[in-house]
Amino acid sequence: MIRKIYLLILLTMLSLPLLTGEGHADYQKGVRDFNALKQNDNRAQYRSHWLDIAEIFQKSFQTDPKGENAPQSLFYLGRTYEELGKRSFLRSDLEKAEQYYDQVIKTFPSSPRASEAQFRKAGIHLNHYNDSAQAYLEYLKVVYNFPNGNTRSKAQEVLKELDQANLEKIRQSSGSTPVPAVPEKSAQTSPPPAIESRTIEDETPDFSSLPSSPAVASSKKTPASSKRAQLVKIRHWSNDEYTRVVLDLDNQADYYHKLLKPDQELGTPHRLFIDLDQTMVAESTPREENVADGILRRIRSAQHTQDKSRVVLDIQDLDNFRVFALENPFRVVVDVYAPEKQAPGPVKTSDTLAQVTLDPESRDMTAKSLVEQLGLKVRTIMIDPGHGGKDPGAVYNNVLEKNIALKMSKVLGNMLKEKGFEVLYTRTTDVFVPLEERTAMANSKNVDLFISVHANAHRNRNVRGFEVYYLNFAQTEDAMRVAARENAVSTQKISDLQYILTDLMLSSKINESRELANKIHGITIDHVRSKYSSVNDNGIRQAPFYVLMGARMPAILLEMGYMTNEQDLKLLLSDEFIKRMAGGLTKGVVAYRDKIEQFARLD
Missing domain, CATH: 2.60.40.3500 (Immunoglobulin-like)
Structure with a gap:
């Protein structure tokens, strides 16, 4: 027994240098890749490259969490997420950088990286959050907690600038003679909206x-x-x-x-x-x-x-x-x-609704009139087959997204017509239609619903499933990725695009679109799964899609499945599956119509 214990201890001691060496090698590779990515503007715009580097530093730290490279690896994890945050404009990335900097400060307070971590944390509050008050406190921590740190003098310079800026504000408010102003720090997480x-x-x-x-x-x-x-x-x-x-x-x-x-x-x-x-x-x-x-x-x-x-x-x-x-x-x-046209007669108050006649012979006509006057109607639907012409959309195994989208759109349109809806299309043939033109067509035709039809793609071929999107700020990386692909821009541009939404949301039917997405998603997934039980449900998501921007009616974007997944692709190429999904979508539209029109029903 004793021999076994000694043997185990010996093996453990022999393995430690190997693990330490492996961690050092990972750290050095991470630093090389980090510096190379910072200098490559084209590759630096892709989130996945930064996450790959973060994974390298994470591995280095976990290999030897108390070794000499541990504070370095944690510090560079913070640097990696800070650089990512600069490009994504996502506060969550910057907050993750702060977490790693805090871990360096608390776990390795005597390391030179601790003062650097505190300095960079202060910079996040000043340059990204535009919070000069909190930044001032963070820079003070550099000066007083790390008096021998290599960032102390730089922190003191920033504090002087902040003092000067505050003094200038005080003098201006009191009418004193102005002194040269310190240039304000720009908030990179809040670029001016376009x-x-x-x-x-x-x-x-x-x-x-x-x-x-x-x-x-x-x-x-x-x-x-x-x-x-x-x-x-x-x-x-x-x-x-x-x-x-x-x-x-x-x-x-x-x-x-x-x-x-x-x-x-x-x-x-x-x-x-x-x-x-x-x-x-x-x-x-x-x-x-x-x-x-x-x-x-x-x-x-x-x-x-x-x-x-x-x-x-x-x-x-x-x-x-x-x-x-x-x-x-x-x-x-x-x-x-143009200014909104007022509906004839005061029809929007509860008192008015109470005065509506309940004569059985006029009930249908009264309900129909109220629905139209209150805008609670779904008569005309515009279906938007994604991509087309010179834009094939996703391409996998010689299958083009634009063809699948057009096929589904026509099947769906025919089913909706059978239910009494008027159906319009942004395209019925293989032609290119710019994204902004599609919404404009829907607005100019005064349609009641807008449904954009797409098929998804992912570099991970195991990813599959059905998703429904509506216009709003992207809340997940996957939502940003899908919006970037459908908009034909980088994920960094999607971050920029989020600022456009701040104003557009005031005129878009965000709440109504969310309700439409909820109704269609739930009914469609249940209908499809009753026959195809293996279909994954990826839920309802939100993202800034060009094609939905400015829509003056409830508007959603469907991702029927992932062409890059073998099982989903097989389903998307099946006529029976297309009919099944179109049937579910039609049921969802009918349910949505019934729900919004029940407000004016008098039975």
């Missing part, structure tokens, strides 16, 4: 100031290319309540806009100016187009200066507007909204 919203009352009709200093500027979060852009095309969709205009450019450009009120003396309507910096108007772009098909009267474009082009929208009636940019390719989108 969208502006103004009501008419907010705008000034100062026409003379427009060429040199626009009243409202929408700045991109990424610098425009040095190459001069061309305004190659102007597209528009309009009706009496809504207009979307898209300015297509062949390169990124900074843009500015200003709204002028109508001038009765001159007889001019609302005029919305969009100036495009470092942009030329292409010869093929019409200089003037009379529209007059809704609230949009006319579109004019011109070369305003040598390096600036201008587009002017003459608008008949205006309540609000929004301007934002989309990428791949770069375009500026303008949404204009």
Whole structure:
């Protein structure tokens, strides 16, 4: 027995140097990969690369959690998540970085990395959370808790800057002579949103100031290319309540806009100016187009200066507007909204509802009238088969997502027609339709529901299942990944895109879309699983999809299954499965219609 114990101790002692060596090797590899990724802007935009590096440092720490590389590995885990947070703009990533820095400080207080960890933690509060008060306290901890640390002098410099900035604020508020101001730290987690919203009352009709200093500027979060852009095309969709205009450019450009009120003396309507910096108007772009098909009267474009082009929208009636940019390719989108039309008669109060006649002969007519006047109707549905034409969507084993989406959309459309719905499509053939055009079509046609149909993909072939999305801030990495793929942008751009939603959500049917997603998801998954029990349920998710942005009706996006999973792909290629899922979706739409219309039922 004793011999066995000695042998076990000997083997353990012999294995320790091997484990330590392995941990050191992992640490060195992690540092090399970390530095290389920081210098590679293209690869650095992908979350997965940072997580791969975090895994290396995690392995190094776990191999020898009390060794000389342990504080280094924890510190670099914090650095990895901090760099990821800079790019993802997700607070959760920065909070994870803080957790690792705290672990260094508490577990290895005598390590040189402890003072560096405290310094970087303070920087997160100052530069990312824009919380100068908390940052001040964190920098004080560097000075007093680590008097011999290598970051003490740098922390003292930052504290002096913060003191100077605070002193400047005090002097300005008291009317004292100003001193040179310290430049404010930018909050990288809150870049300026690439969208502006103004009501008419907010705008000034100062026409003379427009060429040199626009009243409202929408700045991109990424610098425009040095190459001069061309305004190659102007597209528009309009009706009496809504207009979307898209300015297509062949390169990124900074843009500015200003709204002028109508001038009765001159007889001019609302005029919305969009100036495009470092942009030329292409010869093929019409200089003037009379529209007059809704609230949009006319579109004019011109070369305003040598390096600036201008587009002017003459608008008949205006309540609000929004301007934002989309990428791949770069375009500026303008949404204009007319004042909401009041329903005839006071129908929205409970007192009014109580006065409605209960005559059995007029019951159906009364209910129908209330449904329409209150907007509680589902008559027309627009189905959007994802991708198309030059955009195949996901491609796996020579199977194209665009074909599966179109097939499902037609089957679903036919079933909905059988239930009495009017069905419109964004495409019925293999053609390319830009994402922003799809929502504009739905808005201009005043449809009641918008359903975008897609199939999913993942680098992990074991991932499978059915998902339903609605427009909102992405809350999971998977949701960001799916939105990035469907929008044809990077996950970093999805983080940027979240800021556009801050304003768009005010006019989008977020709550109604969530209700639609809940109803359709639950009924569809139950219906499909009653025959195909192996189908995974990935639930209801939210993400910023281009195709759903600006929708004025409840709108959802379906991911029927994962083409990259062998089982899901087999189902997606099965006519019987497509019919089964379409049947479930149809039941879900009918249930949603019945639910919202029951408010006006009188039985």
